[in-house]
Amino acid sequence: DGGITQSPKYLFRKEGQNVTLSCEQNLNHDAMYWYRQDPGQGLRLIYYSQIVNDFQKGDIAEGYSVSREKKESFPLTVTSAQKNPTAFYLCASSFSGQYGYTFGSGTRLTVV
């Protein structure tokens, strides 16, 4: 079955630690996106990539980094520079956006 897989489902980060969230899709979608969602809030765009080896900053890119070395994969690293990383992180993909986005099941990141 085609889909988009995020792992892990839950992640705990210590202060000053970098962590990487995985996002893999087998839908043959060109574009991939990372969103952050805080409790009771809407989606905020962190980074997006419309083609392999290229990506752009979204509205809240500070403290995050991404790579897009393969069409299927778009990992997100939450660096120690992100001072308030506790949130629900959602990865999405699309085939040019025309048919909407498909979301992964999300990763819930907590700072301990």
Added chain:
Amino acid sequence: QKEVEQNSGPLSVPEGAIASLNCTYSDRGSQSFFWYRQYSGKSPELIMSIYSNGDKEDGRFTAQLNKASQYVSLLIRDSQPSDSATYLCAALNNNAGNMLTFGGGTRLMVKP
């Protein structure tokens, strides 16, 4: 700045009633519109898309689009407690990078 606006709610309706969710958008170039349902703690799920003026029906759901007035709505007939969720409206401008702009969502509560 392109915006999609939704009343955050909560919108409370009794079981069996019609729930009406509304969304307005500022970008007149938007051509495609999507409704996502997001259960608490879960990722958004695409439930309806609409591309032309008028109504589009799918089971208990009807999406309505009025491009002249720049609003989109979602009607849920025979509302069930299982419809209780946050509903996100999104707009796509095909000529602006194929990016979806999301509204903040409306929380719907269907009371038994």
